[in-house]
Structure formats: C-alpha cells, structure tokens
Amino acid sequence: MKNLSRNRSLLAQVGALASVGVLALGLVSCSSAEGNEGGGNAENKSELKIGSSPSLASLSLQGAIANGHFGEDGLTVEVVPNKSANDAVPQLLNGGIDIAQMDMITFLKARNEGLPIQIVAGAGEQSTDGVEGEISGAGVVANPDSDIEGALDLVGRTVGVPAIKTQTWMNIRAIVDEAGGDSSQIDFVEVPSAQTIDLVNRGQVDASTPSEPLQSSSIAQNKVKLVHSTDVPGLKGAPSSVFVASEDFVTKNPETVENFADSVYTAAAEIRDNPDLAKEIGEKQLNLKPEQLETMFVPALATDHPTAEELNMVIELAVRYEILEAAPELEGAFAAPGEEN
Structure with missing residues (x-):
C-alpha cells in the first residue's frame, strides 16, 4: 500500500436536492437498520462499484483502471455511469454504489442537508486562472x-x-x-x-x-x-469535483478508502507528468474518436486531498450566488482525520 501525501427551460429542471435529501435520509435509515441487524458489511471490501461520468473529468479514475493501480492496491473496480450527481447521493447511502465522483456544488448541498457523505479523494481541479481566450476543461x-x-x-x-x-x-x-x-x-x-x-x-x-x-x-x-x-479568474486549483462515500462506508472500510485514494492520485500524477497518457486512456477507456483525441484539453486532476481553504473558494461563490444559504460545516467532511485543517 503506497502512502498518501496528505491523506437550470429546454429541459425540465433537475429535482431539488432537498427532495433527494428526504429520499436519501429514508434510504440511509433503512440501510443502517438492515446493516445493524445483519452485523454490518465486511471490513475493507476489495470489490468496489464506483459512480462516475464517462468523460475526461474521470481521467484519474479511468487511469487507475487502465494502468493497474487499483489491482496493485488490492482493489477490483466496476465503474457505473451516474445519471446525475444528485442521483448518486441516495445510491451511496443505500449501498447501490460505494464511491461516487460528483461536482463540488452537489457535495456541498448534500452536506448542508445534513447527509452523511464524506470526501475520500480529490478528482478534478480548476485548470486555469480564467484568462480571456484560454481554453480549459469546459x-x-x-x-x-x-x-x-x-x-x-x-x-x-x-x-x-x-x-x-x-x-x-x-x-x-x-x-x-x-x-x-x-x-x-x-x-x-x-x-x-x-x-x-x-x-x-x-x-x-x-x-x-x-x-x-x-x-x-x-x-x-x-x-x-x-x-x-468556465474557469473563474484567480481560482486555479480550486476543487471542481471529488470522490465521495457515505460515512458508514468510510468507517467500515478505512484501508479501502485509503487505497482507492492512493490509486487515483497515482494515476493523476502520471497524467500530469505525461499528458499523452490522457489520450491513451481517452481512447481505450472512454472510446474517444481520433479527432477528439487530437484536440482534447487535458484537465487538471487532483493529486492530493483538497484542503478546507480550497473548498472555501467554491463555498464563497456558492453563498454569494445563493446556491447555498450558508457555508456548510466542514468538520467531518473529509474521510481522513485532520484533513479539514
């Protein structure tokens, strides 16, 4: 096991997260009751179901699969597509998936709803400082x-x-x-x-x-x-997406969580150091076309856990634009003890 360095219509609007919250709380209540009756899940499970979108935002996840890092850390990973990040929340809480990649806003809304999910690893970061005319991941x-x-x-x-x-x-x-x-x-x-x-x-x-x-x-x-x-000026490096699990999963599977983070961070660092790997992963894992591979922008990927300071960059904007009524409590938002400091 390797060490971590710091462990909106043309369509109908997406349903409010509060509704998801009500559903998810019910699901987690049932799940907890069932788990207690059955003695809980096995400790440190090695076969994981991961919710993620089949896009370049998932490069570190796909890279860890393609380059065998999960296997090196004793994990077998199945990736299932998220219909939406909101859909991933109840799936995490009812055990339908073990870990999910989601954007920061969905995660922060869930935390404000009091839903017991935690960051287990960083995924994407804002790639640039939002200079006019400079391309980025979107x-x-x-x-x-x-x-x-x-x-x-x-x-x-x-x-x-x-x-x-x-x-x-x-x-x-x-x-x-x-x-x-x-x-x-x-x-x-x-x-x-x-x-x-x-x-x-x-x-x-x-x-x-x-x-x-x-x-x-x-x-x-x-x-x-x-x-x-879509990069905000001055926010280069701010987290754009994270890998999240339920608090129950984290508690029961601490080594699994650490090994998962280690694998995706190793892949992210390899892609950072050799961007051509992103094209190989895009071709093999995401079935991108040659014309897409030729011009694709390789997004910045997290090689370590986001800090509270970095999360607060996103939180401040979310409060300013009334996506969040107030800043969520970050204590307990991270799977690894001490990472909120």
Whole structure:
C-alpha cells in the first residue's frame, strides 16, 4: 500500500436536492437498520462499484483502471455511469454504489442537508486562472460569426448551461461580474450536454457550455468559437469535483478508502507528468474518436486531498450566488482525520 501525501427551460429542471435529501435520509435509515441487524458489511471490501461520468473529468479514475493501480492496491473496480450527481447521493447511502465522483456544488448541498457523505479523494481541479481566450476543461462558445467576443457580451443574451444553480452556472456569473458586467441580466436556460453545439448553430441559444472533448473538437472544426472558459479568474486549483462515500462506508472500510485514494492520485500524477497518457486512456477507456483525441484539453486532476481553504473558494461563490444559504460545516467532511485543517 503506497502512502498518501496528505491523506437550470429546454429541459425540465433537475429535482431539488432537498427532495433527494428526504429520499436519501429514508434510504440511509433503512440501510443502517438492515446493516445493524445483519452485523454490518465486511471490513475493507476489495470489490468496489464506483459512480462516475464517462468523460475526461474521470481521467484519474479511468487511469487507475487502465494502468493497474487499483489491482496493485488490492482493489477490483466496476465503474457505473451516474445519471446525475444528485442521483448518486441516495445510491451511496443505500449501498447501490460505494464511491461516487460528483461536482463540488452537489457535495456541498448534500452536506448542508445534513447527509452523511464524506470526501475520500480529490478528482478534478480548476485548470486555469480564467484568462480571456484560454481554453480549459469546459467553456462558453458561440457561433463563429456571432458578435459575442468576450464575457461581457453575454449580458442580455441566452446562455445554455447543464442546469441552473450548478457550478458552471455559478462560474459564468462570477466571470461576467468580475469583468464588470451584470450577470443577473443573462438569460440562462438548461440544455442537454450533447446538444450544446447544435442549439448554438441553430440559433436557439446565443451561447452554450460544452465540456471536453466536444468543446475543443467543435472549435477545431469551426462549428463554434471560444468566448471564455468556465474557469473563474484567480481560482486555479480550486476543487471542481471529488470522490465521495457515505460515512458508514468510510468507517467500515478505512484501508479501502485509503487505497482507492492512493490509486487515483497515482494515476493523476502520471497524467500530469505525461499528458499523452490522457489520450491513451481517452481512447481505450472512454472510446474517444481520433479527432477528439487530437484536440482534447487535458484537465487538471487532483493529486492530493483538497484542503478546507480550497473548498472555501467554491463555498464563497456558492453563498454569494445563493446556491447555498450558508457555508456548510466542514468538520467531518473529509474521510481522513485532520484533513479539514
């Protein structure tokens, strides 16, 4: 076992997390009761079911599979696609999956709902400092002949996002406000991720927010142009996604949790040091097309646990834009003791 270094409509809106919370609390109550009657789960299980999206955001997870790191740490991993990050919460609490990758906003909302989930490892980080014209893991794009040239030009326009009051929605607002605009005057609408380019080209939205590799391949084919990345100026390195498990799972499987984190961090460090590995993983594990591999942007991946200071970068924006009513309590948010300090 290796050591850790620091152990928003074109679609109906996503159901409120509070509803998920009610369901999940019921599920965890039942699960706990059943677990107590049956004597609990086996300690330090080695066969894991991991919820994640089949995208470049999951590179460290896929890399740990492709390069055998889970096997080296005594783990067998099955990846199942998340329908949404919100769906992952009740699955974690009822034992349907063991660990899930989710965006920071979903995790923070869940913590504010009092749901017993913890960060077991970092996953994605904001890759850049949000410099105008610099590509990142996701971006705001418009038609090539559009008069939208920069963040300020989004004011008064219709912008497609995966959902309202998510990290992407929040980041765009922060970028526009930071540039001196009024982001409250942007008309945000929800669009399906796979249709972000088509809806822009058909003029149904003025701009949209594709992720990688759709973003870079569409720009290379001159279907769209980059307006701005979804990276907030000055927040390079802030956590964008994390791997999460239930507190019950963490308590019963401490070595498993440590070994899982070790494996994904090892893969993340390898990809950081040799970005060509990301293309190999994209081809073998994510079935990316050659044109996507040629232009893909390799996102920043966490090689260590996020700190409370780093989480607070995201929390401050989430409170400012009223995604969170208040900052969540971070004590107990980390699987490893002491990591919240």
